[in-house]
Structure formats: structure tokens, C-alpha cells
Amino acid sequence: HPWQHTPETQLSEFNLTEIEAMLGSYTKVLFVRDPFQRLISMFMQSMGSSPSFSSFVQDILDSGQYNASVSWNPLVSLCRPCLIRYDYVVMFGFLRQELGHLLRRAGLPVDSILPEFTDTQVQWTYSWLSQQMFSELSLQQKKQLSHFYRWDLAAFPFSSSFLSD
Numbered sequence: 001h002p003w004q005h006t007p008e009t010q011l012s013e014f015n016l017t018e019i020e021a022m023l024g025s026y027t028k029v030l031f032v033r034d035p036f037q038r039l040i041s042m043f044m045q046s047m048g049s050s051p052s053f054s055s056f057v058q059d060i061l062d063s064g065q066y067n068a069s070v071s072w073n074p075l076v077s078l079c080r081p082c083l084i085r086y087d088y089v090v091m092f093g094f095l096r097q098e099l100g101h102l103l104r105r106a107g108l109p110v111d112s113i114l115p116e117f118t119d120t121q122v123q124w125t126y127s128w129l130s131q132q133m134f135s136e137l138s139l140q141q142k143k144q145l146s147h148f149y150r151w152d153l154a155a156f157p158f159s160s161s162f163l164s165d
Contacts, residue, residue: 023084029102030079033092034161035072035149037126040133042071054136061144076151091156127160134162 011019033041043056050056060072070078081089090098100110134142146153146163153164 027088027106028084028086029088029090030081030086031090031092032075032156034158035074035152036130036134036145036162037092039072040126040129043133052136053133054138054141057137057141057145061141061148065148074149074152076155081155089156130162
């Protein structure tokens with residue numbers, strides 16, 4: 001690009017014409033994950049900072065959406081899928097299938113690059129873990145989380161999300 005920028009330069013620092021030109025020259029890939037599974041993953045990574053999953057969720061709800069960390073902020077507010085036309089949307093749980101397609105489209109060898117994992121095992125594990133963690137939450141927390149992630153749930157097909165109800 002003719003623009004001088006560093007990896008730290010935010011897209012918002014450019015004007016609309018520059019943004020459109022840059023985005024038009026890239027293949028745009030968005031990786032999405034069920035928001036409840038994202039919360040579980042963040043809780044597991046930060047073990048010790050909260051005594052329970054319920055208190056971890058309450059801390060997030062108390063912080064509010066506008067003060068939310070990038071880690072748990074709704075994807076719609078982070079990635080702007082209504083404004084940016086992504087070429088690919090890759091959903092967690094279908095990584096092997098979707099990444100294989102993406103790599104083939106890019107002309108890269110698929111079998112030697114993709115890690116060995118089975119989506120079925122990943123989905124089963126998160127389903128079980130989600131049930132356990134969801135049962136820890138109060139009805140009010142469940143409703144608040146569903147509201148907090150309402151735009152993600154509307155924008156992406158998370159049909160089996162615990163927050164969809």
C-alpha cells in the first residue's frame with residue numbers, strides 16, 4: 001500500500017477512502033466462536049483470578065459492554081461484520097473443514113499444514129463443559145449474558161449456544 005503504517009496502526013486512523021482501498025486488497029477472514037464458549041475459554045485461561053465461573057461472569061456483566069475487555073467483547077463490536085465484507089467466516093467447531101477449504105483456495109498444501117484434531121471431540125468437550133458452567137449461573141446472569149451477546153447471536157448461526165434461549 002502507498003500508505004505508511006506500522007503493524008500497530010489502527011484501521012480507524014485512516015480515512016474512508018483509504019480504508020476501502022486497503023480492505024479491498026486483502027482477503028478478509030473472520031474467525032468466530034460461540035460467545036459462551038469464548039467465556040469458558042477465558043475463564044479457564046485465567047484460573048485463579050475468580051473463585052468461580054459465576055463470579056467471573058458477574059465481573060464481566062458489571063464492567064458493561066463499553067468497558068469490556070477485547071477478550072470478551074461481542075464479536076460484532078470488534079470485527080464489524082455489518083460494515084466489512086469478509087471473504088470467509090470460519091466457525092470454531094468446523095475448523096478442519098473450513099480451514100482446509102481456505103488453504104486450498106489460497107493454493108497451499110492442506111494435509112501438511114493442518115494440525116491433527118477432530119472437530120467432533122472438540123464439540124463434545126465444549127458441549128459438556130458448557131452444560132456444567134451454564135448450570136452455575138443464576139437465571140438473571142443467563143438473561144444478562146444473552147442480552148450482552150445479542151448481536152453476536154443474531155449475526156452468526158450459533159444455533160446450539162446456551163445463550164440462544
